[in-house]
Amino acid sequence: MSEKDLSDELLNAYLDGELSPAEAADVARLIAACPDKSARLITYRRIDQGLSVLYGGASEPAPRPVAAGRTRPGRWWLPLAACLLLAIGAAGGWGLRGLDGPGGEEQAEARIATLATDAHTVFVRENRHAVEVTAEEDEHLFRWLSNRLERDIFAPPLTDYGFALVGGRMLANETGPAAQFMYENAEEMRLTLYVSRSTEIEQTAFQVTEHDGVRAFYWVHEGFGYALVGPLARAEMLAIAQRVYDDLEGPAG
Amino acid sequence: MALGQRNAALAAELPALRRHARALARDPSLAEDLVQDTMARAMERWHQRRPDGSLRAWLFTILHRTFLNHRRREINAPVSLTPDGTLPERLAQQGVTAETRLWLTQLDRAFGELPPEQRQVLMLVAVEGFSYAEAAEAMAIPVGTVMSRLSRARERVRAALEEPGSVIRQVT
Numbered sequence: 001m002s003e004k005d006l007s008d009e010l011l012n013a014y015l016d017g018e019l020s021p022a023e024a025a026d027v028a029r030l031i032a033a034c035p036d037k038s039a040r041l042i043t044y045r046r047i048d049q050g051l052s053v054l055y056g057g058a059s060e061p062a063p064r065p066v067a068a069g070r071t072r073p074g075r076w077w078l079p080l081a082a083c084l085l086l087a088i089g090a091a092g093g094w095g096l097r098g099l100d101g102p103g104g105e106e107q108a109e110a111r112i113a114t115l116a117t118d119a120h121t122v123f124v125r126e127n128r129h130a131v132e133v134t135a136e137e138d139e140h141l142f143r144w145l146s147n148r149l150e151r152d153i154f155a156p157p158l159t160d161y162g163f164a165l166v167g168g169r170m171l172a173n174e175t176g177p178a179a180q181f182m183y184e185n186a187e188e189m190r191l192t193l194y195v196s197r198s199t200e201i202e203q204t205a206f207q208v209t210e211h212d213g214v215r216a217f218y219w220v221h222e223g224f225g226y227a228l229v230g231p232l233a234r235a236e237m238l239a240i241a242q243r244v245y246d247d248l249e250g251p252a253g
Numbered sequence: 254m255a256l257g258q259r260n261a262a263l264a265a266e267l268p269a270l271r272r273h274a275r276a277l278a279r280d281p282s283l284a285e286d287l288v289q290d291t292m293a294r295a296m297e298r299w300h301q302r303r304p305d306g307s308l309r310a311w312l313f314t315i316l317h318r319t320f321l322n323h324r325r326r327e328i329n330a331p332v333s334l335t336p337d338g339t340l341p342e343r344l345a346q347q348g349v350t351a352e353t354r355l356w357l358t359q360l361d362r363a364f365g366e367l368p369p370e371q372r373q374v375l376m377l378v379a380v381e382g383f384s385y386a387e388a389a390e391a392m393a394i395p396v397g398t399v400m401s402r403l404s405r406a407r408e409r410v411r412a413a414l415e416e417p418g419s420v421i422r423q424v425t
Contacts, residue, residue, distance in 0.1 A: 008408060012404045013400065016379075016384075016403075018385050043411050043414075043415075044407050047407060047411065047414070048380075050356070050360040051380050052379070053357060054361055055376065055380050144382065147381070
């Protein structure tokens, strides 16, 4: 695909998450090389966001329900917290990144960790374009990503650990759309939370991978994979993860 | 599902249908007609609904078909600048800054000036998060037409916002 193939319709399809991961990657490369298209994409996103504010009923908390039996906002990982196992450093937990081999649960989990770590590495370097939608529009962000992933998702607050939500973005992988939320502390260290569909159906224990000083804590639950990625020491990452689960297990949800 | 449950499920979707219809129709009385017709049709066709599908998506599909029928009858529907004339007040209540409010007012105007079929496709895809296939089904048009309308709609809104006199440059 070359620059002249980058039609307006393709740009729109990219914006709306209608492309396959391979196509989306091609289009993203072309857009990055073309300032005019990049600017247009940003304006289009702003228009979409504005329309959602105007007509999207921001006062209505429930995103468009897509299936019966869907969990409500704020409760999507409670069942996991109830039976959370921390398999830190256990065999199979380390060094799975980039593992090729026959399909299996470990590989699918590691795939989520790989995707999340790669996305983390790419976007934490960005300043102006670190996120698509900033934390100022968090309601819109959560609703938009919930609609795209067909799952109620949000970014749990991590302010007690000095991390504020920067915002989030939609990404694509082989399972379809993915969500990335980014947090930052006063030292400009960044954490990301990555969520997408998983090829595995089984709920799994919490696991961790490490690559070039970046750790990914990840798990699979009800068909979705989740990964918290950051450069903090293992004990700190663990403390943040535990605190998040403690908060979410409480009756306030 | 018992009738009571059906009616409760439909009633729960009324606010979403109303705001959607107002944005689409740009006229409060036409919007109310659309909502009433949609509700009546939903009750008649309740048994045709996929039990595992999204009720809201199904209702929006009916609403958009109803809108198309209205459009065939009333080609020159009046266009008001805001769906209910209360836009700036409502945004102020939501804590939106004056600057953003101005930009949103211009966006509202640019959106209102789009042809109805372009408003439809933007509402479904950009606001409600419908896939192109779902939007095509709702509007009874091919996916290719969804793509071309959507692309024209976004470009037209962008051009309108970037006209001289628009404030978009001040806020981006």
